[in-house]
Amino acid sequence: MRSAAELSGTAVTASIDLAIGCLRQNFRTAPDAAAGWYHYLDDPNPGITASAVGLFTFGLAGGRFERSSEVVGYLTAQQRLSPDGSAGGWPVRTTNGFPIGEATAWVVRALSQPGAALLAGDSLRLGVAWLRANQNVDFGWGSYRGQPSRVFHTALNMLALHESGAGGEALANAQRWLIDVQNAQTPGWGPLPGAQPTVVHTSMALMALARIPGALSTNTMRQTAEWLLDRIEPGVHVERSTTVEEYDVPFTDGGAPAVFQNSLPHFAGPLALSAIFSTGVVDPLQPKLFQAVAGIIDSQLEGGHWELPRSPMRPSVWALWPFVSALSSARAAVLSTPRSKASLLYPGCAIVQSEDQAQDLTRRLLIQNAFFDWLRSKWLTLVLWAIALITTGIPIALLVTGRFSVNDFLTALILPALLMVLQFVWERRPSTRTGGSP
Numbered sequence: 001m002r003s004a005a006e007l008s009g010t011a012v013t014a015s016i017d018l019a020i021g022c023l024r025q026n027f028r029t030a031p032d033a034a035a036g037w038y039h040y041l042d043d044p045n046p047g048i049t050a051s052a053v054g055l056f057t058f059g060l061a062g063g064r065f066e067r068s069s070e071v072v073g074y075l076t077a078q079q080r081l082s083p084d085g086s087a088g089g090w091p092v093r094t095t096n097g098f099p100i101g102e103a104t105a106w107v108v109r110a111l112s113q114p115g116a117a118l119l120a121g122d123s124l125r126l127g128v129a130w131l132r133a134n135q136n137v138d139f140g141w142g143s144y145r146g147q148p149s150r151v152f153h154t155a156l157n158m159l160a161l162h163e164s165g166a167g168g169e170a171l172a173n174a175q176r177w178l179i180d181v182q183n184a185q186t187p188g189w190g191p192l193p194g195a196q197p198t199v200v201h202t203s204m205a206l207m208a209l210a211r212i213p214g215a216l217s218t219n220t221m222r223q224t225a226e227w228l229l230d231r232i233e234p235g236v237h238v239e240r241s242t243t244v245e246e247y248d249v250p251f252t253d254g255g256a257p258a259v260f261q262n263s264l265p266h267f268a269g270p271l272a273l274s275a276i277f278s279t280g281v282v283d284p285l286q287p288k289l290f291q292a293v294a295g296i297i298d299s300q301l302e303g304g305h306w307e308l309p310r311s312p313m314r315p316s317v318w319a320l321w322p323f324v325s326a327l328s329s330a331r332a333a334v335l336s337t338p339r340s341k342a343s344l345l346y347p348g349c350a351i352v353q354s355e356d357q358a359q360d361l362t363r364r365l366l367i368q369n370a371f372f373d374w375l376r377s378k379w380l381t382l383v384l385w386a387i388a389l390i391t392t393g394i395p396i397a398l399l400v401t402g403r404f405s406v407n408d409f410l411t412a413l414i415l416p417a418l419l420m421v422l423q424f425v426w427e428r429r430p431s432t433r434t435g436g437s438p
Contacts, residue, residue, distance in 0.1 A: 004347075005290035009340040012331050015297045016061050019324050022304030022315065023054050027067065033077065035070035041305070041315040047093050048078050049103045050317045052110035057321045059113040060328050072116050075107050076123040087133050088126035089144075095260050098251040100143045101153055102262065104130055108160040128166045131157050139173035140181075143249045143262070151189045152245065152264065154178055155204035162211045175215050178205055187224040191245060199231050200242040203271035210279045218281055225282040228272040232288060235295035237323075239268040243309050265308060265318040270296060270326035277329035284333040285342070285350045293330045296323055 026041035028034075036051025051071050058065040065071065079088040080099045089099025090107045108127045111120040135141055140149025141157045154174055161171045181193040182205070188197025189205040206224050209215040216224075231239075245264040250257060273292055276282050300306055305315040306323050334342050336352055344350045 005287040005294075005344040007290050007293060007330065007334055007342040007344075009331060009335040009338050009342075011297055012293065012327050012335070013338045015300055016324055016327050016331075018300065018304040019320050020058065020061050020063065020304075022320065023057060023065075023317075025304075026315065027054075029070070033074060035067070035074045037317050039316055039318065040311070041317060046074065048075065048090050049092055049106050051075060052090075052103070052106040053317050053321050055110040055116065056106065056113065057317070057324050059110075059116075060321065060324045062328065064115055068116060069119055072111065072119040075111065076120055079107075079123050079126065081126065082130070082133070086126075087129035088123065089130035089134070090127070092260070095249070095251050096253045096258075098253065099130065100249060100251070100260075101131070101134060101141055101157060102143060102264070104134075105153075105156045105160040109163055112160070112163040112165070124164060125166075128161065128164050131161060132168075132170045135170055135174065139170075139177040141174070147249065148192065149177065150247075151178070151181065151191055151193075151201045152204055155201075155208035158208040159211065162208075167212075171212065175209060175212055178209060179215070187220065187227050191242070197227075198242045199228060199239050199268035199272050200245075200266040202228060203268070203275040206275045207271075207278060210275075221279050222281040225276045225279050228276055229282060229286075229288065232269060232272050232292050234288065234291035235299065237267045237269040237296070237299070237306065238309055242266045242268060265310070265316070267306075267319070267322040270322035273326040274322070274329045277326075277333040280333070283348050284330070285344055286347050287344060289330070290342075290344055293327065296326060 022041070023037065026037060028037060028044055028046050030045050034046040034051075036046035037054040038045060038047040039050045052075060055065060055068060055071050055075075058068070075090070079090055080097055081088040089101070090103040091097050091099050092103050104127055108124065108131065111117060111124040111127065117124055131141075134145040135157075136145060136147075136149050138149055140151075140154040142148050142150055142153055154177060158171055158174050158178070161167050161174075178189075182189055183197045186197050188202040190196050190198055191201055202224060206216075206221065206228070210221060243266065245266060247262055249260040249262050251260055252258070269292060273289070273296075276289065277284055296306075300323070301315075303315055304320075306319045308314065308316045308319040331338065334350075334352075337354065340352050340354055342350045342352045
């Protein structure tokens with residue numbers, strides 16, 4: 001008997017370490033004191049959002065980047081304060097100093113990590129104030145106040161506020177907006193209110209709401225997580241409809257109106273895994289989840305990143321963080337230590353053992369389990385054969401010693417023959433069902 005699926009902590013940790021090694025190898029500094037990463041990791045000039053995402057990814061992996069002070073210094077220097085100095089957001093390279101929520105939320109998440117918050121000074125507080133000030137009147141978020149509220153943005157900003165420890169009224173209001181725009185027919189979310197649900201947006205919404213105690217009932221979270229589980233395809237990391245989320249962001253460039261076309265690459269599979277594992281309402285000991293984690297590990301490229309669909313030849317920070325998030329969530333939900341191994345016997349039951357110990361424990365337990373299963377299913381046959389052997393063996397012994405005649409011996413074989421017929425009829429009896437559907 002073989003295990004239904006296996007999850008190796010050593011393999012998961014090695015994959016995470018390889019991804020983190022990719023970030024270390026592609027760390028960039030520039031003459032203007034920029035330090036970090038760009039969306040495309042082979043670009044020599046760091047960008048604000050990518051540097052925040054890269055630093056955040058180290059936190060997902062459970063480690064701290066040894067040059068994080070340089071990244072934090074770069075990020076804080078790029079903050080753009082409001083005219084009254086009460087808030088400060090972050091731009092992207094193509095908005096020429098105009099702050100937008102897509103960058104600000106990621107920087108707040110990065111600066112909220114232990115260690116980074118101590119280096120950030122007032123930048124974190126001002127960033128949180130910018131997010132609050134740019135919440136729309138409907139309590140969702142777009143790229144900035146007045147832009148259409150979007151599910152991904154609202155969930156991302158909610159995660160940023162929660163991780164910074166500065167939830168309050170803004171977070172409570174956003175919770176209500178997010179719940180109100182859930183699809184009426186399915187326990188999912190689309191990119192905009194009223195849109196068809198997608199795995200990406202449902203995963204982000206679930207992760208954001210699951211952080212808030214009481215935001216969703218356990219039953220609602222379970223239904224949403226199971227909806228995601230049904231749509232996970234091991235080895236498939238994107239869904240066609242959300243490979244890239246594109247929309248226009250109008251902004252002011254030196255007093256003149258301009259438009260920035262934003263493109264957010266999404267990886268539906270890893271985000272769904274992170275959501276399912278982090279909510280804790282669905283049993284993580286399921287073959288499909290184990291297979292999906294294995295699919296992530298198997299598809300990792302030699303450089304440590306995963307393939308970005310629209311630019312498969314270039315490594316990207318966007319093709320790192322969702323996978324590290326999924327692997328870290330799986331490791332925390334299933335494995336007792338980074339060097340544990342989980343052997344799934346059947347859904348809901350697994351043997352978790354240290355990979356440093358002898359690996360034949362699982363094999364021995366599986367063989368023993370198979371043996372007892374066989375005994376339970378064949379107990380009547382074994383009893384009948386035992387009786388048959390006894391009732392046959394005694395006449396043979398009597399015949400050999402001369403105490404039985406041939407006629408007596410043949411008469412004594414009637415009972416064993418009847419037992420064999422009974423056993424044959426019993427094993428071929430039709431199976432019956434009681435109640436329920438066939």
